[in-house]
Amino acid sequence: MSETKTPDAPRAEAALLPPVDVIEDAGGITLYADLPGVPKDKLHLHVDADTLTIEGEIQLDMPEGMDSSHAEVSLPRYRRVFTLSKELDSEQVAAEFNQGVLKLRIPKAAHLQPRRVEIRVA
Template structure:
């Protein structure tokens, strides 16, 4: 039989560590959206972009470098990670996401699904 304290401890272990919310801009045009996220200090190998159903998650771990044997005497970055999630519209096609990462800026191009894109209808003359 378990006591309530052990159950609470297990639930607390499952909680994600605190993270910073990266600043994000989202621009839409006729063919899709472009999402730009500022993630300074994140190296490419510590960046994760993931889709789960219609949910898009971006995560990155900040590479804080402290010389060996030294401890910071003052630090404003308490959470060395970024994390942000978005629910994508069904009008977008997550299977065709184009991701680019340069100078701490993540750029995702998410096209609209074929059924949601504008199309020209040809009119015939009889």
């Protein structure tokens, strides 16, 4: 899995880059992404051919007429795009989203799972 930036993405919609952890084991890849402030229904995951797009819109309950005096999260949106590699089974992506943390599990295609070769001593 490598990261790419889609050149055709509309640049008008500036977005924050969420921090991620990517861990690969023999069975597949696990991705964690921090998307605080995104409710479940505002999280969008797209798998298109070999591109994985994570997008989320931040919704905070702000009191009416609030003036922001200091903002470190200064855009209302997160976006990050990854290119998946061929051996990953993009049909089988499983996602969990809990308290602003997204966990994605992308297994490797079944026929590409590692198989142990039994060695017999003659």
